[in-house]
Amino acid sequence: MKKISVSAKVNNDGFSILLNMQKYNHCYPFKIWQNYPNLLKLPLAETAAYFFTHNLPAFQKVKLDYRFPPPAAYSLYVHGLVYSLLEVSCYKKSTVSALKKSFNSSFSLSFTGVPHCYPQIKIDDPDKKKAVILFTFGKDSLLTLALTEELGLKSELFFMDEPQSPYELQARDKFKGEFSRQFKTKLNIINLEVGNLRQFGGQMWGWDLIIMEYLLLLLPFIRYSRAAYFFISNEHNNDEIETDKEGFLTYYRYEQSSQWTLNLNHLLRLFASKAHASSLIEPLYEFLAVYILHHRYPAFARYHLSCCGDDEKSAVKRWCGVCFACTRMYLFLLSFGIDPEFVGFHENLLKKDKSKYYGNLFEKNRISDWPQFLNSNAEILLAFYLAYLRGNNGELMIIFRKKYLFRVEKNIKLLMGKVLRLYSTESVPGELKNRLLPIYKSELENLKKEIRLLSAVHAGKY
Structure with missing residues (x-):
């Protein structure tokens, strides 16, 4: 089995991860890194070296010899990894096999030395008017940006350019310039050589x-801007728990759950940041x-792009029309009375x-458990x-x-009760809740009024 020495080196403009003599660089603007x-x-560089390489023994016959001690974030990362492996995924054969592979591959990792004492760094109070947002032009990050604007926050946007997903950035190149000019904001493109x-x-x-x-790679930007908030854009869907075919309870997407979002704050604290x-x-x-x-932010919505496509066609066609995200967004827009062409759909996805x-x-399978089926498909049935x-x-x-109209009409209160309500706000900063929740409640009431009117017209009562 091949043995690879893994080390990290601090440079004038960032850091390098070295696998034997092969180098992977991550660079920052000079003023950001110098600040x-x-x-x-070095702790940031070594942590990145572990984060981005620990997986190699899972799919290569290699042993990794880290030339540094286990990073302070080691246990936090492993905790998140284990729960992420429980997710239902088309990429894994079974939960047990994925856990076994990950566990066994961890025995192919070795570290050098005793963990460092973490440096005592003065922590400046952040600016409560500034935020950093992971931005993709998806509906979630667009809504997050629109909300921060209404809440009076100044946001810096970061798009992470994964080298193995080259067409994602190309698909967004067509309108990122116009977007930046309209909203007077810069989209920072972060080249991820380490993503290889x-x-x-x-x-x-x-x-x-x-x-x-x-988040780890954005820490220098967060510190430089003195941002009080690091906003990711995860909806309540990711907090739903289901049982997989092997009997494991799992989040729909653990990394995007509110529980893990709260845990991300540990990483910020390890690196002397008060950001939330x-x-x-x-x-x-x-x-x-x-x-x-x-409904509330149509100027932002016109840039909406949530397609999962990542091939040459994606670079020229805004919506591929052959993925789960495309059909879902198309249907949602129809349900709201919005012409899908508003965001670039040019084909009928109800074929x-x-x-x-x-x-x-x-x-075509016969549905044996209707309550469970209605519950797990509430959004799409309501749409x-x-x-x-x-x-x-x-x-x-x-x-x-x-197939469904009779049962949907019979259970419409159940479907609306699940989808059209507000859930937990565990990760939402307390100082923002009082201004954020009234926005949601107002929009929720508007949508319910629309539905009542539609129902009345359909029933011939209006």
Whole structure:
């Protein structure tokens, strides 16, 4: 088995991760890196070296010899990794096999020396008017930016350019300039050479805790700007717990759950930051988040891009039309009475050949547990119902009417009760809640009024 020496080196403009003699650089603007405390530079570099390489023995026959002690964030990272491996994923064969592979591969890691005493760095109070946002032009990050604008915060936007997903940035190049001019904000593109250390294909080892890795790399920017908030854009959907086929309880997406968002604050504290890692949209289901973005902030919504596509076509076609995200967003827009062409849809995604992109909704299998089916498909069923009330047609709408309309109408209060409400705000900063929640409550009431009117018109009572 090949043995690889892993070390980290601090440079004038950032740091390098060295695997034997192979170097992976991560660079910062000169003023950003020079402003970062010297005592924190090597710990940051060594932590990054562990975060981005620990996965290699899971898909390569190698042993890693780290030329430094276990980083202070080691246990935190392993905690997050284990829970992330429990997620239902198309990339893993089974939960047990994924846990076994990760556990066994950890025996191929060795460290050198005793953990350092963490340096005592003066922590300046952050500016409560400043935020850093992970930004993608997805509906979640657009809504987060729009909310920060309304809350009076000045936000710096960062897009992480993954080398193994080259078309993501190209897909956004078409309108990022216009967006920056309209909202007088700069989109900072962070080149991730270290992203080449992730597995491409297979079980996608190394992609589990990318938000934590992004936060680590953004620490010098957060310190330089004195930002009080690091906003990620995770909805309530990610807090839902389900049981997988092997009996494991798991979050839908652990890394995007409110529990893990709270834990990200430990990383900030380890690196002498008082900034608050949070998701402003934590209490919202995705359905409600899309509504608020398009109803309250249409100027931001026109840049909406949530497609999962990452191939050459994605660079020229805004929505691929052959992924779960495309069909979902298309249907949500119809349900709100918004023409999908507003955000660049140019084909009918209610055609029968799109059925496989609507989850298990149009599978031919007989449904044995209706309460469970309605609960797990509440958003998509509610969206189809509202699109139906608005008079939308299509092959899949015909199937919906035949297969689900009766049960949806019978259980409409249950569906609305689940989707159209506010959930926990554990990660939301206390000083922002009092201004944030009234926005949500106002939009929620607007949507409920629209639905009542649609229902009355449909019933011939209006």
